[in-house]
Amino acid sequence: MGHPAINLDRNSEFEVVKDWNGIDQIVLKVPSGASARVSLHGGQLISWRNEKGEELLFTSSKAIFKPPKAMRGGIPICFPQFGNCGTLEQHGFARNRIWSIDKDLLPLNTNSKVECGMAAVNLILKPTDDDLRSWPHCFEFRLRITLSMEGHLSITSRVRNVDGKAFSFSFAYHTYLSVSDISEVRIEGLETLDYLDNLSQKERFTEQGDAITFESEVDRVYVRSPNVIAVLDHEKKRTFLIRKDGLPDTVVWNPWEKKSRLMADLGDEEYKQMLCVDAAAIEKPITLKPNEEWTGRLELSSVPSTCCHDHLD
């Protein structure tokens, strides 16, 4: 059930299709063959494929594509709360709401190469009356998703305070990367950093000097992390490069075996094929005064592992 392609501007090109719940999904495609798919349910990236058509984001085989809950996989947006560190539902309400396509194309102040990409869409979220009852702050959340010619993905969030008083929030791009086998994966860029361990009541520890590898459940917020982090998949000889801006922290999460068994929307063995590495603002919430705007950007690329050290420099 597709609609004709809609062109927003010279650089923006996307197609709108409906999922089986009748919710619009935006399909971004570039001539190299790379593509991405975004659901208006949650403004959630639900697919990102390279030019060979390989899926780069994890989606659980048991994922439930039905509002009001976000599906298990892709890139849900955690806003205005990360995790359970507040009074709202886990990870805030933005990932469970229906977003709209934003036709007001406001210029972005950016020098990012990815922003000159081929395909882009702008979404917007404003609070519902219910949201205002649980979180009494008027905001406008603009989300721009861009897929470059080379297949790099860029997601820019802009939150504006349109209220009469200041408010604070935490935020994460909860990014489920698809990996060959978690035991073959390592993360570079978080060595020697402090982290808050969600498995020990958010106690603070310091990471050792080695790259991070996985042999049990991990649920950590690395604070004040660098703006480029690499996730190396040894078996696939593939490296994800995660570039972030305006997002000081990085969450690393893998539920491992025991927790996976407790999750209805994750297969018992699927923890092996996923790793969440989230660009985030958690330790120090973002505070916006009336009329102030915050920008948080994530850029994801997937490169052959042989090339990654040039990018990390």
Ligand SMILES: O=P(O)(O)OC[C@H]1O[C@@H](O)[C@H](O)[C@@H](O)[C@@H]1O
């Ligand atoms: O099941 P949810 O609400 O999507 O959350 C999944 C996980 O998300 C991670 O980001 C958190 O650090 C974990 O603590 C949490 O379990």
